[in-house]
Amino acid sequence: MAEWQKLLHDRGIRTLRQLVDKFGPEHFPDLPRLQAAVDNFEFRISPAMVDLIQEPGDPIWRQYMPDLQELEVIDGVVDSLNEDADSPVPNITHRYPDRVLFLVSPVCAAYCRFCTRRRKVGDPQKIPMAQLESAFRYLEQHVEIRDVILSGGDPLLLSDRRLSLILGRLRKIKHLEVIRIGSRIPCHLPERITPALCKVLAKHHPLYINTHFNHPAELTPAAVRALEMLADAGIPLGCQTVLLKGVNDDVEVMRELMQRLLTARVRPYYIFMCDNVAGVEHFKTNVEKGLEIILGLRGWISGLAVPHFVIDAPGGGGKIPLLPEYVESITESEVVLRNYRGERYVWTQPREEALVEAGAPESDYGSLPLFNNEVSLGRNNRSARSGNGNRKPTRRKRQ
Numbered sequence: 001m002a003e004w005q006k007l008l009h010d011r012g013i014r015t016l017r018q019l020v021d022k023f024g025p026e027h028f029p030d031l032p033r034l035q036a037a038v039d040n041f042e043f044r045i046s047p048a049m050v051d052l053i054q055e056p057g058d059p060i061w062r063q064y065m066p067d068l069q070e071l072e073v074i075d076g077v078v079d080s081l082n083e084d085a086d087s088p089v090p091n092i093t094h095r096y097p098d099r100v101l102f103l104v105s106p107v108c109a110a111y112c113r114f115c116t117r118r119r120k121v122g123d124p125q126k127i128p129m130a131q132l133e134s135a136f137r138y139l140e141q142h143v144e145i146r147d148v149i150l151s152g153g154d155p156l157l158l159s160d161r162r163l164s165l166i167l168g169r170l171r172k173i174k175h176l177e178v179i180r181i182g183s184r185i186p187c188h189l190p191e192r193i194t195p196a197l198c199k200v201l202a203k204h205h206p207l208y209i210n211t212h213f214n215h216p217a218e219l220t221p222a223a224v225r226a227l228e229m230l231a232d233a234g235i236p237l238g239c240q241t242v243l244l245k246g247v248n249d250d251v252e253v254m255r256e257l258m259q260r261l262l263t264a265r266v267r268p269y270y271i272f273m274c275d276n277v278a279g280v281e282h283f284k285t286n287v288e289k290g291l292e293i294i295l296g297l298r299g300w301i302s303g304l305a306v307p308h309f310v311i312d313a314p315g316g317g318g319k320i321p322l323l324p325e326y327v328e329s330i331t332e333s334e335v336v337l338r339n340y341r342g343e344r345y346v347w348t349q350p351r352e353e354a355l356v357e358a359g360a361p362e363s364d365y366g367s368l369p370l371f372n373n374e375v376s377l378g379r380n381n382r383s384a385r386s387g388n389g390n391r392k393p394t395r396r397k398r399q
Contacts, residue, residue, distance in 0.1 A: 012110075040279060046109040052220070059246065062113075076277050079119060089135055090135065095318060098315060105154055131288055140173055165256075167204040169199075171204050178208065191226075211238070219257075223264075238266065238269035241271050242271075242272045243274060244283045255301055261305070268304075268307035269307050273287065295340070
C-alpha cells in the first residue's frame with residue numbers, strides 16, 4: 001500500500017460513527033435519517049478536508065458533510081445533464097462533436113455532497129473498470145474525436161501503473177490530440193501527487209489537468225506544493241469551481257480564490273452554476289448571484305484570473321456562458337457600453353461609406369436587438385434562407 005493510500009485509509013472519515021467521535025453527537029441529532037442520506041450517496045471525507053473544518057456549518061463542512069436536506073427533493077433530477085442518454089458504450093459520454101468524457105475511476109478521495117454524478121460515483125458496478133475495452137474501441141473507431149477528458153470518480157486515485165496503461169493506450173490512437181484529466185486530488189489528497197506520478201503524466205503530453213477548488217481555504221500549503229509539482233512537469237492547470245450557497249457565493253471569497261489559484265499557477269477556467277441534481281438543491285444559488293460575482297471579478301482582478309461563468313444546460317444541452325450586461329445598445333453608428341465600474345462609454349462604428357470603400361458588404365440593418373439569433377446573419381443570409389438568396393441588396397438611405 002502506497003503512503004497516500006495508507007493515509008486515506010487511516011485518517012479519512014467514512015462512517016457516521018467516526019463523524020460523531022470526531023465532532024461530537026450534538027451536531028448529529030438524527031442519525032437514522034442522516035444514515036439514509038449516506039445510503040443514497042457514498043460518503044468519505046479525506047484527511048486534508050477533515051483538518052480544514054474549523055466549525056460545523058463552515059464552507060468546508062458544508063461541502064462534505066451529509067445533510068438531511070439531501071432527502072428533500074423538489075425538482076432535482078437524478079441524471080440532470082442526461083449523460084446516460086449520450087453514452088454509446090459504458091464509461092463514455094459523447095456530447096460534443098470532437099471530444100468525449102471517459103470515466104476511468106469509480107472512486108474519489110472525498111465525496112462532494114453536491115456531486116453531479118452522485119448516481120454513479122462510489123459504485124464500481126456503475127463505473128465498471130472491467131468494461132474499458134469497449135470504450136477504447138469506440139475511441140479508435142470515431143476519428144472525429146480529438147480530445148478525451150478522463151473523469152470518474154477521480155482518475156488520479158488509480159495506481160501509477162494503471163494510469164500509465166490507460167494513457168499509453170490513448171496515445172496510440174493517432175487522432176486523439178489532447179488528453180485532459182479532471183481531478184480534485186490536489187485539493188483532497190495532495191500527498192498523492194508524487195514525483196513518480198508526475199513522471200508518468202509527463203510522458204503523455206499534450207496533457208492538461210483541470211482541478212477543482214471551491215474556497216480559498218482549500219489552497220493549503222500542501223495543495224499548492226502539489227500544484228507546483230504538476231506545473232513543473234509541464235502540465236497546464238485549470239480550475240473548475242462550482243458556485244455553492246454558503247460556501248463561495250460571495251464576491252470577496254471568489255476574488256481571493258481566483259487570485260490565489262493564479263498565484264499557484266492554475267488558470268481559472270469555469271465557474272459552474274450548481275447542477276439541478278436530486279439531493280443537492282440546498283446548494284443552489286440564483287443566476288443573479290453568479291452574474292454579481294463575475295461583475296465583481298472582471299476589471300477588479302487580472303483577466304487571467306477571471307473564469308467563464310456557465311450553466312451546464314439541463315437535459316444535455318452543454319455548457320452555456322453567461323455574462324453581465326456590458327453592452328447597452330448597438331446601432332449602425334455606435335455601440336454604448338458599460339465598463340466594470342458601471343461607467344458608460346460610446347464606441348463609434350465605422351462609417352458605411354468607409355466599409356464599402358474597403359470592400360466590406362453593405363449593411364442593411366439599423367439598431368440591432370441584442371441576443372437575436374439573426375444578428376450575425378445580415379439581410380442577405382436571411383433572404384437566402386427564405387428562398388430569395390439572389391435578390392440584390394438595396395442600400396438604405398441615411399436619414
